[in-house]
Structure formats: C-alpha cells, structure tokens
Amino acid sequence: MPQVGVQFPCSQPDAGTYRLLELPPDLCKLVESSLDTYTPLNLTIKGSTDDDAVLCTAEKTYNIRSVVLSNSVLVIAPVGSEDAGEAGDSNVSIQESLHEILELVPAVPKLHRLTGLLRGLEWDDGNEVEVEEDHDQRRRRYTYAQAQSELQASEHELARAIKDKHILILNNLLRPISPTYLHTILELLLAQLVSLSQPHHAASVPELTSALEQDHEVRREVSMQVMRWFGEVVEGGGGLWRMDVGAVVRQVGLGILRHHKEEPIVEDIFIKKWQDAVGDTFSSSVSLDLLSGNYLTALSGRLTYFPLSELPTDPAARFTDLFITRARWRAEDVTPFLIDIAVDAKDREKLLLKYARAVTDNEGVWYTARTR
Structure with missing residues (x-):
C-alpha cells in the first residue's frame, strides 16, 4: 500500500486561509451541470460589513451560516520529494486545521431596503422630470447597477421585485411609479382596448402606446413597461400585447381598496366599484381572492386595506x-x-x-x- 508522510508545521498555520463550503443538493447539481456542459456559473457573495453574508446564484439566495465540527478537518498539500518516485511514497504538509464548515440555507431575498432607497424618486403624473445629479442628496439617483451590487438577492429575484413593486427603469435609473398614476394608466389601457376595438389577448402595442402618449401624455417607454408588468409583449407585426387579465383586474382592485385604509368599505359596494372600473368585459374576473394579503374582513362584512408590503x-x-x-x-x-x-x-x-x-x-x- 502506498504510504504518505505527514509534515506538521513548526508553528500554527495562519487561521482564516481556507473555508469549507457545503453545497445543498440543488446547488451541487447546478455546479456539476456547469462542469459537464462547460458553461460559466456565477456565484456571488453579497453583503456589507453590517450584513450577514449571503450567496447568490442567478436564481436563488442562500444564507451562509457557520456550523462547528466535533472533529477537526485538516487541509493538506503535497510536498515534493526526491525519493517519492521509486517507492511510490509521497509527503504532504498540513496547511490548516478547520473546526467549522459553512452551510448554505435557502433564504428569502433581502430586498426590503429597496423601498427606502427609492423613496422620493416616484414617477407620477405631472412629476415626470428626469432626476438630476444632486450633490447634497446622495440618494437622488439610484441605478439598476447599484441595486445589483448592493442588494442581497439573485438577478432573477431582483428583476422579479422590480416588476412586482412596479419600478420603472428609465435611462438605467430606478423610478417607482406612484400607485395612483399606475391605476390611471391601467384604466386608460382598458378604455383604449374598447375604443380601438383591440382584443385584450392580441392588442396592437403601437396603437395603444400612441393613443396614451398623444391623448394622455403618458410616455411610450412608461406604458411599454407597464404592459410588460401586466402581460406579455410579443414581438412581430409592430408588437402585440397579451394582457394578463388577473394581474390587471387585481391591480385595479388594489387601486380602489387603497383609499379604505382608515375607513372600511362594505364588501358588496367595493365589488360593484371594482366591476365598474374594469368594465363589462372583465367584470366576471373580479374576485376577492385576487387581493389576498392586502385586506382584512370585519364581522360586519366591511373591508379594510391592510397591505402585506407595509x-x-x-x-x-x-x-x-x-x-x-x-x-x-x-x-x-x-x-x-x-x-x-x-x-x-x-x-x-x-x-x-x-x-x-x-x-x-x-x-x-x-x-x-x-x-x-
């Protein structure tokens, strides 16, 4: 049997040189697939000095936590030897003794800071001027690249949050659209579908964006992003919008319910207002299930706006x-x-x-x- 000579260092190896990272099964498969297919794999550790570090893939976020080992793990490296060739022996040197491993645990992306970072940068009707550099207010501008670098979330999770939170990307700057203006744009889109006789599953993007820009001064790039939030824009023939009926109806309902945070509204009255707002074509899609996580129901049958996001x-x-x-x-x-x-x-x-x-x-x- 081959023999291995172990060299113990005269002094204790420098601590902190090595870390052992235990991969969960899904991440292990991702690494193996990358090696098998020779495709690049980006793993990023994110966090400021005040944060607990996380590891992000393109799709997920993992918390990194230390687990103490009951037995030490030795990190060794080969050492050259003139006699190793003949006898088949080899020498190794201990580089470090580890007493812990790093464990990865699936985590919710830490995107709560995004709302605070974008406060005061809302895009609203009548307040659509570009944000200029202001040296006295460091947060007057916040870019998508900054969000990628600073926020503890994967690329996919960040993109999803920007969509769900209705944040516009204009000239690479992040600008959250105000709820009132978003409600107005959606109602205008529903009205234009009727006036232009456009089917909601294949509406002409050029006609809709032109109508909103010319008649209501809604910038084309804004209406385009809103349509992508609430449906799919299919390329070809100038572009067709396939509206997500449930998403649009839900947001219109939220726009009405938002005014009843302090003063509850009777459920039947609210449903009637909601149906009138979306029109006869989509009134059958109105359901309180769409607003789950955004309201409370009292015994009297009244609804109160109580949003998860707050x-x-x-x-x-x-x-x-x-x-x-x-x-x-x-x-x-x-x-x-x-x-x-x-x-x-x-x-x-x-x-x-x-x-x-x-x-x-x-x-x-x-x-x-x-x-x-």
Whole structure:
C-alpha cells in the first residue's frame, strides 16, 4: 500500500486561509451541470460589513451560516520529494486545521431596503422630470447597477421585485411609479382596448402606446413597461400585447381598496366599484381572492386595506404587528401575510411554531401570540 508522510508545521498555520463550503443538493447539481456542459456559473457573495453574508446564484439566495465540527478537518498539500518516485511514497504538509464548515440555507431575498432607497424618486403624473445629479442628496439617483451590487438577492429575484413593486427603469435609473398614476394608466389601457376595438389577448402595442402618449401624455417607454408588468409583449407585426387579465383586474382592485385604509368599505359596494372600473368585459374576473394579503374582513362584512408590503420584514416584528392588529388568526387568514418572509410552506410552519401558539375551540384552530 502506498504510504504518505505527514509534515506538521513548526508553528500554527495562519487561521482564516481556507473555508469549507457545503453545497445543498440543488446547488451541487447546478455546479456539476456547469462542469459537464462547460458553461460559466456565477456565484456571488453579497453583503456589507453590517450584513450577514449571503450567496447568490442567478436564481436563488442562500444564507451562509457557520456550523462547528466535533472533529477537526485538516487541509493538506503535497510536498515534493526526491525519493517519492521509486517507492511510490509521497509527503504532504498540513496547511490548516478547520473546526467549522459553512452551510448554505435557502433564504428569502433581502430586498426590503429597496423601498427606502427609492423613496422620493416616484414617477407620477405631472412629476415626470428626469432626476438630476444632486450633490447634497446622495440618494437622488439610484441605478439598476447599484441595486445589483448592493442588494442581497439573485438577478432573477431582483428583476422579479422590480416588476412586482412596479419600478420603472428609465435611462438605467430606478423610478417607482406612484400607485395612483399606475391605476390611471391601467384604466386608460382598458378604455383604449374598447375604443380601438383591440382584443385584450392580441392588442396592437403601437396603437395603444400612441393613443396614451398623444391623448394622455403618458410616455411610450412608461406604458411599454407597464404592459410588460401586466402581460406579455410579443414581438412581430409592430408588437402585440397579451394582457394578463388577473394581474390587471387585481391591480385595479388594489387601486380602489387603497383609499379604505382608515375607513372600511362594505364588501358588496367595493365589488360593484371594482366591476365598474374594469368594465363589462372583465367584470366576471373580479374576485376577492385576487387581493389576498392586502385586506382584512370585519364581522360586519366591511373591508379594510391592510397591505402585506407595509408590514415589517423581520419575522418577530411581523408577528408583533399581526397580533396587535388581531388577537387571533385562522391559519388561512394569516398565511397570506407570511409569504414574503418564508421560503416555503415548511419554513412558514416553523415561523408559526416559533412566534405563535395554536389554540383549538369549537370554531377550529386559531393562532395567538406566543409571548405578550
């Protein structure tokens, strides 16, 4: 059997030279596939000095956490030897002794800072001037490249957040569109579909954008991005818009419900306003299920605007706010308000076990605050 000679260093090797990273199965397959197909794979570690580091692939974000090992792991390197060739022996030198590994755990992308970074940069009707460089206000300009570099999220997750949060990209600058102006543009698009006799599943992009620009002074690049948020723009023939009916109807409903944060509205009256806003063609698509995670229902049948987007992103603070709002929650009622802080259903159950207590009565299972 071949023999290996181990050389122990005279002094303790410098700590911090090596780290062992344990890959979860999905990431391991991604690395193996990249090696097999000779395709590049970008893995990026993100985080400022005050952040816990995360590792991002093109699609996902992983928390990096240290796990202490019960046994040390030695990192060794070969050492040249004149006699190694004949006897088949070899010598190795210990480079470092490791007592921990780094573990990767799927995580929710940390995009909560985006809203604060873009505050004051809203794009609104009558306030559509380009943001100029202001040396006295460092955050007057925020680019897509800055978001890629600073925010702890994968490329796919960042792009998804920009779409979901309705953030325009104009000259590489990020400009969140105001909810009121977005509501106006969607209502104009619905009206133009009717006036131009355009089918919602194959509407002419040039005709819609021209009508909005000429008649309502909505910039073409703005209306184009709004149409991509709420449907698919198919190239060819000048471009056709395939409208996502559910997404448009949902956003119009939110635009109406947003005015009832302090003053609740009777459900039947709200539904009627919503149906009138989307028109006869899409009134059958109106459903409160589309607004899940954005409202509370009282026993009187009144609805109150209660958006998930305005709740804290820290789980402990999130549950505190939820239980201040309501002393107890049904599982089906609280679940929509946890989707952005839990990776999956299993992670959501862990949060409920940690921060809430399940109580069963004649009406079923309720969740109450674990600590008061």
